[in-house]
Amino acid sequence: MIHRHDFLIIGTGIAGLSYALKAARHGTVAIITKKEKAESNTNLAQGGVAAVMSAVDSFDLHVRDTLATGMGLSHTDAVEVMVREGPERLRELIDVGVRFTQKNGMLDLGREGGHSTNRIVHASDLTGREIERALLQAVAENPSITTFENHIAVELITEHHTAEKRVIDRSNIHCWGAYALDSVGRRVDTFTARVVMLSTGGLGNVYLHTTNPGIATGDGVAMAHRAGALIANMEFIQFHPTTLFNSGSPSFLISEAVRGFGAVLKARNGEEFMQLYDERRALAPRDIVAYAIDTELKKRGDDFVLLDLRHLPADGVREHFPHIYETCLNRFKLDITREPVPVVPAAHYSCGGVVTDIDGRTSLRGLYASGEVSMTGVHGANRLASNSLLEALVFSDRAARASALYLREQSSPIPAVREWDDSGTFNSEEWILILHNRREIQQIMWDYVGIVRSDLRLERAWRRMDLIRREVESFYKKTKVTEGLLELRNIALCAELIIRCAMKRKESRGLHVTTDYRQRDDTHFLRDTLLDD
Numbered sequence: 001m002i003h004r005h006d007f008l009i010i011g012t013g014i015a016g017l018s019y020a021l022k023a024a025r026h027g028t029v030a031i032i033t034k035k036e037k038a039e040s041n042t043n044l045a046q047g048g049v050a051a052v053m054s055a056v057d058s059f060d061l062h063v064r065d066t067l068a069t070g071m072g073l074s075h076t077d078a079v080e081v082m083v084r085e086g087p088e089r090l091r092e093l094i095d096v097g098v099r100f101t102q103k104n105g106m107l108d109l110g111r112e113g114g115h116s117t118n119r120i121v122h123a124s125d126l127t128g129r130e131i132e133r134a135l136l137q138a139v140a141e142n143p144s145i146t147t148f149e150n151h152i153a154v155e156l157i158t159e160h161h162t163a164e165k166r167v168i169d170r171s172n173i174h175c176w177g178a179y180a181l182d183s184v185g186r187r188v189d190t191f192t193a194r195v196v197m198l199s200t201g202g203l204g205n206v207y208l209h210t211t212n213p214g215i216a217t218g219d220g221v222a223m224a225h226r227a228g229a230l231i232a233n234m235e236f237i238q239f240h241p242t243t244l245f246n247s248g249s250p251s252f253l254i255s256e257a258v259r260g261f262g263a264v265l266k267a268r269n270g271e272e273f274m275q276l277y278d279e280r281r282a283l284a285p286r287d288i289v290a291y292a293i294d295t296e297l298k299k300r301g302d303d304f305v306l307l308d309l310r311h312l313p314a315d316g317v318r319e320h321f322p323h324i325y326e327t328c329l330n331r332f333k334l335d336i337t338r339e340p341v342p343v344v345p346a347a348h349y350s351c352g353g354v355v356t357d358i359d360g361r362t363s364l365r366g367l368y369a370s371g372e373v374s375m376t377g378v379h380g381a382n383r384l385a386s387n388s389l390l391e392a393l394v395f396s397d398r399a400a401r402a403s404a405l406y407l408r409e410q411s412s413p414i415p416a417v418r419e420w421d422d423s424g425t426f427n428s429e430e431w432i433l434i435l436h437n438r439r440e441i442q443q444i445m446w447d448y449v450g451i452v453r454s455d456l457r458l459e460r461a462w463r464r465m466d467l468i469r470r471e472v473e474s475f476y477k478k479t480k481v482t483e484g485l486l487e488l489r490n491i492a493l494c495a496e497l498i499i500r501c502a503m504k505r506k507e508s509r510g511l512h513v514t515t516d517y518r519q520r521d522d523t524h525f526l527r528d529t530l531l532d533d
């Protein structure tokens with residue numbers, strides 16, 4: 001089946017939905033989303049959106065904080081754009097119906113690590129859910145937008161997929177849509193559009209432990225890379241230091257505020273260890289705590305460390321952290337006021353991705369990207385807390401304007417596109433192969449390409465991943481596509497891209513820490529890690 005629209009949007013998180021509302025002013029819009037509409041990283045965001053919304057704050061301060069966190073790699077133009085346009089985008093969200101928490105008739109601005117003043121706009125501690133709710137409602141009410149749930153994009157349509165199989169000139173590739181597996185109807189549909197917005201979110205599921213929901217399998221990065229788009233900075237993966245061990249997928253977050261309240265980190269045998277890493281101990285910044293825990297786990301061969309709250313007044317714990325207390329008690333049968341909490345860091349956010357300019361354009365004509373899938377240049381080597389929702393809002397808006405203009409300029413029709421052809425493939429019952437490979441990749445990435453890397457670990461990971469990826473590709477070519485197989489293929493490719501970038505960066509900077517090159521090296525590495533093949 002062929003679906004024809006002016007705009008095709010892949011993903012229903014903040015990036016895709018906010019873009020859709022603006023694109024719909026210029027043409028017909030199809031949004032495809034992998035599962036149900038609300039399944040996204042956006043839906044889980046707790047803290048909020050960083051923006052300059054008070055008289056005591058300033059654009060310069062927010063820019064400075066963002067650049068400092070990015071450790072020399074953030075693009076100043078992208079940061080300036082995000083910070084200066086942020087407040088306007090936030091007001092638009094309020095107009096759409098998002099109810100942010102207020103205090104005395106004003107927005108209640110929270111504070112997070114790395115911000116020099118209060119600037120986190122939030123909806124209690126469920127900010128993402130509130131944003132997602134309001135955006136989904138506005139999209140549902142818009143007659144120009146059609147949403148297709150349970151449609152997982154398989155491949156971007158480029159010259160390669162035209163009826164006459166045009167020769168690909170790598171410097172001038174066009175994107176005209178995507179193939180998508182209708183996982184309920186069990187067929188692959190063709191979606192054509194002059195403009196494609198890639199807003200598929202992150203890739204936390206490349207790792208064994210992640211705070212990301214199951215949808216975050218790096219599909220956008222993998223599809224864009226296969227189509228020939230420029231990818232960058234995949235080595236910069238942010239890990240959240242404390243998530244509940246074995247809490248399933250996604251890992252359940254134990255907020256940093258728990259450490260702020262006095263909880264102490266200990267090894268399994270009860271020894272404290274944070275004093276070896278930072279004089280602030282458990283109150284050290286996120287990266288340092290994640291690094292310390294990871295080092296202790298590797299040194300001791302343990303699977304988790306303990307976060308001990310037993311010395312704290314039980315009433316105070318229950319009062320300050322009702323959600324964490326009740327979830328641990330009811331879902332995990334763990335009374336955190338009486339038992340130490342087993343915790344482990346988990347992959348949280350990908351700073352790298354599909355390279356865009358400050359108008360969301362990728363290196364493929366007609367393909368735009370926004371949100372976690374993109375590399376706008378804002379985050380550099382590390383992400384400042386709560387800048388990601390803001391980044392998505394600002395660059396989706398700019399991409400909407402740029403892509404509307406692009407649409408208007410196009411005069412020739414989209415070339416005839418071949419429909420999905422899976423003749424010669426078979427239905428495999430080998431679910432176990434997919435599951436096993438997925439697990440193996442996640443374990444390899446966790447053990448060798450996690451918080452602390454080394455040449456030896458990266459080489460080991462590379463050899464193993466190379467083998468697995470070849471196996472997966474060969475299996476993919478013979479088999480009718482399923483959601484599990486598509487995700488496995490994308491996870492495998494993203495893992496390889498992360499390793500390739502990590503191997504290129506022979507220094508330690510921001511989220512990329514390697515024991516072989518412990519220092520930051522501005523002479524050779526004050527630049528993005530680009531993958532253009």
Ligand SMILES: Cc1cc2nc3c(=O)[nH]c(=O)nc-3n(C[C@H](O)[C@H](O)[C@H](O)COP(=O)(O)OP(=O)(O)OC[C@H]3O[C@@H](n4cnc5c(N)ncnc54)[C@H](O)[C@@H]3O)c2cc1C
Nearest residue numbers: 011012013014015034041042047048153201371372386389
């Ligand atoms: C637990 C948690 C807490 C966070 N807290 C904050 C916070 O307080 N502040 C902040 O700024 N950031 C926070 N973040 C990060 C932030 O939530 C994300 O970076 C942001 O929501 C990404 O938005 P997005 O639109 O790019 O992607 P997402 O919201 O993840 O949406 C991606 C969409 O793409 C769809 N999709 C993926 N692949 C395909 C495919 N192949 N075909 C079709 N559809 C596909 C998914 O189903 C989903 O609808 C948090 C993240 C997590 C996990």
